[in-house]
Amino acid sequence: MIAHPLASLLANLGRPVLQALAALGRVTLFAGAILGHIVRPPFYLRELGTSLLQIGWFSLPVVGLTAIFTGGALALQIYAGGARFNAEAVVPSIVAIGMARELGPVLGGLMVAARVASSIAAEIGTMKVTEQIDALVTLSTNPLKYLAVPRIVAATLAMPVLVATGDAIGIMGGWLVGITRLDFNSATYLKNTVDFLEPWDIGSGLVKGAVFGFIVALMGCYHGMNSARGAQGVGAATKSAVVSASVLILAANYILTEVFFTS
């Protein structure tokens, strides 16, 4: 019997939709299990400390470099755009608001996704294929609690700090470009930055940072735990972790921006 072309088309469309929904369900259950474990002992504080160091401290250089160049480029762009309306003076305030609300958390999140989601997925994936996760179970240790919870908590706590640092460095990048390339007076630039920046501009970015940190570590742990066998399996898990974390960060950023700034 020959399938109806419309049925075949619907089947081809439906299959990936169902797969995506199934994946969403699995990730949601995984996240639910993690949240359950966060509030129940035992707590692995040493692993939390190590994760804070790995995710927070060691991500500072990449976040800082990203922020300083972004802040500088933003100042140049806003100056060039503002010149069309004789509004060059808005450079300090727009750089500050842009960095604090959007570019600090989003670019910081994406850079941390590249650095941290990949390393978490590769590490946990390798542990899975070398039976280290089975070994944890036989040693009466829950792998989710021991491996995933400390990383996810650490990323959620560390990302707002990274975002705040990135915001400051990005604004400094704009200031450097402003006073060296755009003939701004240093004191005026800083005054305009402080005067126009509101607490919620910074607060919303920090909340976004916490959400993005959760997403990054969640995706790293989820894909690592579900890694297929062999080097190819771990490679695929690593790639999926970075891609899914990046896409989810951008999607979450849009949703949070709608919630925070359009009501």
Add this chain to the structure above:
Amino acid sequence: MIKLTDVHKAFGPNKVLQGVNLTIPSGTSMVIIGGSGTGKSVLLKSVLGLVRPDKGTITLDEVDVTKTDRDAFLARFGMLFQGGALFDSLRVWENVAFRLMRGPKALPKPQARDAAIEKLRRVGLKPDTADLFPAELSGGMQKRVGLARAIAAEPEIIFFDEPTTGLDPIMAGVINDLIREIVTEMGATAMTITHDMSSVRAIADTVAMLHGGVIRWTGPVGEMDATPDPYVQQFIHGRADGPIESVR
């Protein structure tokens, strides 16, 4: 006593276990032999709950393993994994003392370290190995550290998954002797899976052969050579011709 009754497990269309029945009395050393891919590791992991059987029951001292307190159940076990499965991020002594430092009866760090060094010594490793990371050890040393970790909490039951795979004959002999000594000394129940016949002869009290998803033969190690079972004879003599297909 560990008892498996009609245990089935399939992965998609691949039916790995098709009704395994096996009894391992307490204090004995059972070795399960069989070709690669016959489900030996799946069988072992089913007992530990790392793999959930599709059908059948597994009991430990007549209690269904799926209905018992999981932590208390696992606290009775030690396991040596095929590749060692040592935690890369932890030092050797931390690997060995992993269980000792956790749970309600956790030892303080210095005491756990001393206990780990004692176990390392028991498996023939010097105390200065304790502060190395697993990646700094040879395959044979990793296996011995894995063995030290398996016996660290002095479990009642120890599982060995291919304990001599990838080792040279001398190191394999050392590991076999250690396993035999430790099992006898501790009075533990041991379940080993291997296809290394020298291990079988060194470790086993009883032998079971897994083939086609079922236990084809089981009996004391002393009766293994004399059994007329063509599958066992082909396997223990490593013949290419016989009922076991060489291309699987």
